[in-house]
Amino acid sequence: MTVATETTTGAVPSPSKEDVITVSKMNKWYGNFHVLKDIDLSVRKGERIVICGPSGSGKSTLIRTMNRLETYQSGEIHVDGILLGDDVKNIEAVRREVCMVFQHFNLFPHMTVLENLTLAPIWVRKMPKKEANDLAMHYLQRVRIAEQAHKYPGQLSGGQQQRVAIARSLCMQPKIMLFDEPTSALDPEMVKEVLDVMVELAKEGMTMLCVTHEMGFAKEVADRVIFMDAGQIVEMAGPQEFFDNPKSDRTKLFLSQILSH
Amino acid sequence: MSENAKMPPLPTGTFGERAVTWSRKNLFDGWFNTLLTLGAIAFIIWLIPPIFNWAVVNATLTPTIEGCAEVTGACWGFVNANLRLILFGTYPYDEQWRPVLAMIVLVGIICGSLAAVKFPGLRKWIIPMWVIGVPVIGILMWGGVFGLTYVQNSFWGGLPLTMILSAIGVIFAFPLGLLLALGRQSNMPAIKTVSVVYIEVIRGVPLITVLFMASVMFPLFLPAGVTIDKLLRAQIGIILFTAAYLAEVFRGGLQAVPRGQFEAADSLSLSYWQSMRLIILPQALRLVIPPTVNSFISMFKDTTLVVIIGLFDFLGTVKLALRSDPAWTKYYVEGYAFAAAIFFLICFSMAKYSAYLEKELRKGERR
Numbered sequence: 001m002t003v004a005t006e007t008t009t010g011a012v013p014s015p016s017k018e019d020v021i022t023v024s025k026m027n028k029w030y031g032n033f034h035v036l037k038d039i040d041l042s043v044r045k046g047e048r049i050v051i052c053g054p055s056g057s058g059k060s061t062l063i064r065t066m067n068r069l070e071t072y073q074s075g076e077i078h079v080d081g082i083l084l085g086d087d088v089k090n091i092e093a094v095r096r097e098v099c100m101v102f103q104h105f106n107l108f109p110h111m112t113v114l115e116n117l118t119l120a121p122i123w124v125r126k127m128p129k130k131e132a133n134d135l136a137m138h139y140l141q142r143v144r145i146a147e148q149a150h151k152y153p154g155q156l157s158g159g160q161q162q163r164v165a166i167a168r169s170l171c172m173q174p175k176i177m178l179f180d181e182p183t184s185a186l187d188p189e190m191v192k193e194v195l196d197v198m199v200e201l202a203k204e205g206m207t208m209l210c211v212t213h214e215m216g217f218a219k220e221v222a223d224r225v226i227f228m229d230a231g232q233i234v235e236m237a238g239p240q241e242f243f244d245n246p247k248s249d250r251t252k253l254f255l256s257q258i259l260s261h
Numbered sequence: 262m263s264e265n266a267k268m269p270p271l272p273t274g275t276f277g278e279r280a281v282t283w284s285r286k287n288l289f290d291g292w293f294n295t296l297l298t299l300g301a302i303a304f305i306i307w308l309i310p311p312i313f314n315w316a317v318v319n320a321t322l323t324p325t326i327e328g329c330a331e332v333t334g335a336c337w338g339f340v341n342a343n344l345r346l347i348l349f350g351t352y353p354y355d356e357q358w359r360p361v362l363a364m365i366v367l368v369g370i371i372c373g374s375l376a377a378v379k380f381p382g383l384r385k386w387i388i389p390m391w392v393i394g395v396p397v398i399g400i401l402m403w404g405g406v407f408g409l410t411y412v413q414n415s416f417w418g419g420l421p422l423t424m425i426l427s428a429i430g431v432i433f434a435f436p437l438g439l440l441l442a443l444g445r446q447s448n449m450p451a452i453k454t455v456s457v458v459y460i461e462v463i464r465g466v467p468l469i470t471v472l473f474m475a476s477v478m479f480p481l482f483l484p485a486g487v488t489i490d491k492l493l494r495a496q497i498g499i500i501l502f503t504a505a506y507l508a509e510v511f512r513g514g515l516q517a518v519p520r521g522q523f524e525a526a527d528s529l530s531l532s533y534w535q536s537m538r539l540i541i542l543p544q545a546l547r548l549v550i551p552p553t554v555n556s557f558i559s560m561f562k563d564t565t566l567v568v569i570i571g572l573f574d575f576l577g578t579v580k581l582a583l584r585s586d587p588a589w590t591k592y593y594v595e596g597y598a599f600a601a602a603i604f605f606l607i608c609f610s611m612a613k614y615s616a617y618l619e620k621e622l623r624k625g626e627r628r
Contacts, residue, residue, distance in 0.1 A: 068527075124531060
């Protein structure tokens with residue numbers, strides 16, 4: 001399908017069967033502050049998108065609108081064909097398919113790792129407890145942390161907690177995963193263990209939108225890299241073109257700052 | 262090993278030697294602490310012996326006015342002579358085994374519920390215990406069935422009345438307070454407004470006013486012939502009043518739970534009630550154990566105010582006993598000291614349990 005791989009700041013993407021997320025002419029304000037301006041974006045099934053940009057550019061807000069952690073005031077977002085608006089049923093349906101991994105993990109501190117993982121399958125998917133436990137152990141093994149299943153989050157390192165958070169999302173068997181700066185709260189030596197898990201996920205074909213400044217990760221797995229500034233998508237391109245031949249001056253400046261050290 | 266060098270040396274020597282070391286370090290550490298220690302010792306010497314002499318050495322338990330007249334110390338004889346009046350109020354004398362049994366049942370289910378923290382197997386029995394226990398208490402107190410003579414609740418009094426008002430107050434005020442706290446945080450304007458107005462109005466008036474209104478004003482609005490029991494009105498007044506305070510305590514707890522916990526629950530597609538019950542409230546309530554117990558202790562003591570609408574709670578029955586014979590009246594210090602001791606015992610137990618609960622709940626998630 002012809003989904004924009006070059007810079008698209010104005011063009012309305014045509015929704016297609018393969019698009020799992022379509023954002024069209026979406027605007028968001030915090031009071032008088034215009035946070036997101038005329039965002040147009042479509043994401044194909046299995047696509048990996050990395051979003052970067054200076055702080056305050058609206059990149060986190062953008063992915064947070066995609067599972068309605070943030071509202072928007074105009075335009076439309078469709079996820080998996082469902083209009084994401086005020087309708088509570090739609091919101092719950094979308095959230096069952098879209099999971100979010102947070103900067104600060106947001107594990108539930110009063111539950112063990114295993115309980116954190118089985119909670120949503122049991123209560124939302126109505127899965128029997130035994131089955132949910134098996135599922136949880138499967139994903140804990142995949143993020144290589146199965147031996148910590150009966151500990152509490154507070155007893156784990158940051159990297160371990162973030163891997164648990166990823167496994168918790170996977171237990172919902174989502175179609176799409178959103179990552180909101182998943183490694184920025186981690187000590188440097190723990191970044192790799194989390195990125196490794198994310199790379200594996202990407203290679204298995206998970207649809208991913210990832211707000212991150214890990215440019216190595218972007219180069220390795222991204223199908224498209226988006227640069228945002230002041231609430232707008234400034235540049236959107238494949239990683240090769242994005243890093244080797246950025247078109248906008250703002251992108252060039254950002255890349256020079258972020259890659260210089 | 263070098264790490265061991267920093268560890269404090271283990272206490273050695275005889276008990277006496279260790280006591281000297283300890284007191285030098287803790288009591289006579291510098292001239293200011295020495296001064297405070299000496300001052301405190303002087304104060305204790307000045308205070309304790311006279312109280313001890315009054316309460317124990319020169320006191321009597323003889324339950325007669327003549328016996329009391331002979332001693333210079335406390336006349337516990339007053340309490341001794343009027344014990345059953347103080348404990349049970351005007352409940353028919355021959356039937357007083359019933360409130361005793363009712364209190365045993367009540368204390369039993371309270372202890373059973375509180376022990377569930379330590380013994381998780383008890384948890385599923387908490388609700389059945391209350392569902393069965395409360396009617397049993399009602400049957401014992403009221404009677405009228407199973408060959409028990411009927412006792413109007415205007416004859417209830419003393420410790421059973423205080424404990425029933427408090428226990429029923431807690432079990433109803435707790436959920437009501439929770440709903441009000443959630444209502445105040447709600448996005449729905451109608452629910453939010455109702456909750457805010459309710460909380461602010463009730464918090465803005467003294468309990469004595471609420472009780473007085475419940476007792477005097479409320480019946481005026483009822484159609485002729487319809488009456489609601491005085492005890493029930495007082496109980497409702499206490500519940501409504503306590504719920505408003507608890508609501509604000511719970512709101513503090515809700516605000517202390519990090520935003521991220523709400524977002525994580527949302528993004529896992531948990532419904533509002535699921536995320537409240539499974540994620541938010543377990544954390545919020547744990548944070549507010551001390552102020553919640555504080556509210557309960559307050560409420561327990563506030564039940565004494567029902568005396569203004571003619572119910573004789575535990576403090577009221579002490580007054581009743583003092584008035585029962587003019588000769589006893591001058592022994593009010595002993596009467597109130599006894600009541601204070603019982604109140605203190607119960608409130609202090611609540612405080613101790615609160616501390617224990619906090620410690621026990623924190624065990625699971627050592628950081």
